[in-house]
Amino acid sequence: MASISLEKSKIKFLLLEGVHQSAIDTLTAAGYTNIEYLKTSLPEDELIAKLADAHFVGIRSRTQLTAKVLASAPKLIAVGCFCIGTNQVDLKAAEELGIVVFNAPYSNTRSVAELVIAEAILLLRGIPEKNAVCHRGGWMKSAADSYEIRGKTLGIIGYGSIGTQVSVLAESLGMKVIFFDVVTKLPLGNASQVRNLNELLNRSDIVSLHVPETAATKMMIGPEELAQMKDKAILLNASRGTVVDIEALAESLKSGKLGGTAIDVFPVEPRGNADEFQSPLRGIDNALLTPHIGGSTQEAQENIGLEVAEKLVKYSDNGTTITAVNFPEVALPAHSDVHRLLHVHQNVPGVMSAINSVFSENNINILGQYLQTNDSVGYVVVDIDAEYSDVALQQLKSIEGTMRCRVLF
Numbered sequence: 001m002a003s004i005s006l007e008k009s010k011i012k013f014l015l016l017e018g019v020h021q022s023a024i025d026t027l028t029a030a031g032y033t034n035i036e037y038l039k040t041s042l043p044e045d046e047l048i049a050k051l052a053d054a055h056f057v058g059i060r061s062r063t064q065l066t067a068k069v070l071a072s073a074p075k076l077i078a079v080g081c082f083c084i085g086t087n088q089v090d091l092k093a094a095e096e097l098g099i100v101v102f103n104a105p106y107s108n109t110r111s112v113a114e115l116v117i118a119e120a121i122l123l124l125r126g127i128p129e130k131n132a133v134c135h136r137g138g139w140m141k142s143a144a145d146s147y148e149i150r151g152k153t154l155g156i157i158g159y160g161s162i163g164t165q166v167s168v169l170a171e172s173l174g175m176k177v178i179f180f181d182v183v184t185k186l187p188l189g190n191a192s193q194v195r196n197l198n199e200l201l202n203r204s205d206i207v208s209l210h211v212p213e214t215a216a217t218k219m220m221i222g223p224e225e226l227a228q229m230k231d232k233a234i235l236l237n238a239s240r241g242t243v244v245d246i247e248a249l250a251e252s253l254k255s256g257k258l259g260g261t262a263i264d265v266f267p268v269e270p271r272g273n274a275d276e277f278q279s280p281l282r283g284i285d286n287a288l289l290t291p292h293i294g295g296s297t298q299e300a301q302e303n304i305g306l307e308v309a310e311k312l313v314k315y316s317d318n319g320t321t322i323t324a325v326n327f328p329e330v331a332l333p334a335h336s337d338v339h340r341l342l343h344v345h346q347n348v349p350g351v352m353s354a355i356n357s358v359f360s361e362n363n364i365n366i367l368g369q370y371l372q373t374n375d376s377v378g379y380v381v382v383d384i385d386a387e388y389s390d391v392a393l394q395q396l397k398s399i400e401g402t403m404r405c406r407v408l409f
């Protein structure tokens with residue numbers, strides 16, 4: 001019988017944006033040695049060239065996997081986002097091409113929460129400005145506009161994994177916490193949910209954004225929302241750069257309406273550390289600017305490397321798609337002594353019956369079958385005896401509606 005399960009050494013992983021060494025260690029420990037590792041993201045043309053023979057790609061928030069890029073990657077079966085956000089991937093296009101996308105939804109949340117709390121303390125004391133003045137040889141010893149964090153109201157927009165951790169840490173420091181979320185959420189501690197964004201903006205001394213990038217969050221904080229904030233309030237954004245109108249924010253700081261800001265994410269970010277960072281916030285002393293490092297701690301990056309690499313290994317080794325963000329989720333047992341066929345198809349009438357006909361017409365006994373679908377994609381996994389997998393694979397591949405089909409043994 002022909003050998004049709006791809007050898008591990010031939011399965012290529014392209015890892016971009018300097019993902020942690022733990023990812024490489026996890027892949028190599030699982031037998032995957034064909035790894036190309038780059039420290040930066042790539043412009044579209046170079047990315048397309050590198051993806052030509054890649055089966056897996058690992059990225060962080062910078063690499064743009066557009067529909068065009070994904071369509072130019074004929075062998076790609078899965079994307080690992082070594083971060084939380086998946087807005088940099090065209091998830092629908094990936095789904096329609098049968099490409100599974102994974103991320104690390106929790107590993108860096110504590111790191112972001114700690115940074116946000118630190119920024120709130122520094123800004124309430126005017127530290128970024130005082131620090132800048134000292135560096136220029138000045139001396140700004142004064143208690144004017146300097147406050148403790150205790151007793152102040154923190155308004156959290158987006159009460160998810162990060163927002164809730166910020167909430168707990170803030171309360172432990174004596175802050176009052178209110179939050180706004182499109183979903184009704186169980187408040188932790190003494191936090192309370194407000195009915196609308198304006199109420200949160202009107203009542204908060206510090207506003208912190210923790211929403212994903214979506215159509216609804218784009219420019220969520222613009223001139224009108226900034227005007228709704230208390231005079232001298234502070235705005236923190238460690239979510240996505242598209243959420244805040246950065247020009248309007250610069251104006252609010254220059255006019256003295258806002259007391260300060262800490263921004264970690266920007267509408268346009270440099271591709272790598274060698275590129276120039278440009279922003280209307282440059283040169284404004286009470287704007288604490290960080291280069292998208294909310295989740296960039298050793299702890300977070302090591303855990304993310306392990307978590308996402310494990311998900312890619314599981315998908316490659318046995319087909320499991322649990323926690324995929326764009327794909328039907330199937331948890332699969334080990335498949336020793338059998339050949340496992342993985343079939344990704346358009347979820348349209350007739351495909352499943354065509355698949356089952358392959359087995360009945362060839363008199364192939366099904367030893368295990370697992371199926372999960374969503375609106376547009378069906379993912380069926382079939383375990384059979386080794387001797388039949390060659391013929392079954394060829395016939396499954398020719399069924400109309402087939403997107404991807406492979407065998408594991």
Ligand SMILES: NC(=O)c1ccc[n+]([C@@H]2O[C@H](COP(=O)([O-])OP(=O)(O)OC[C@H]3O[C@@H](n4cnc5c(N)ncnc54)[C@H](O)[C@@H]3O)[C@@H](O)[C@H]2O)c1
Nearest residue numbers: 085158159160161162181182210211212216238239294295
């Ligand atoms: N700066 C960094 O390095 C860094 C690190 C990690 C995550 N992030 C960003 O932070 C975001 C939040 O992360 P998370 O893990 O807390 O996500 P999450 O999905 O757990 O929480 C997001 C919350 O926002 C709410 N939400 C969605 N749309 C909303 C809207 N229009 N108005 C109000 N609330 C809305 C959701 O209901 C949810 O409760 C990520 O999507 C990512 O973009 C940035």
Ligand SMILES: O=C(O)[C@H](O)COP(=O)(O)O
Nearest residue numbers: 060061062083084085295
């Ligand atoms: O989505 C995330 O987890 C953060 O934005 C971190 O992205 P990064 O891995 O590019 O630092």
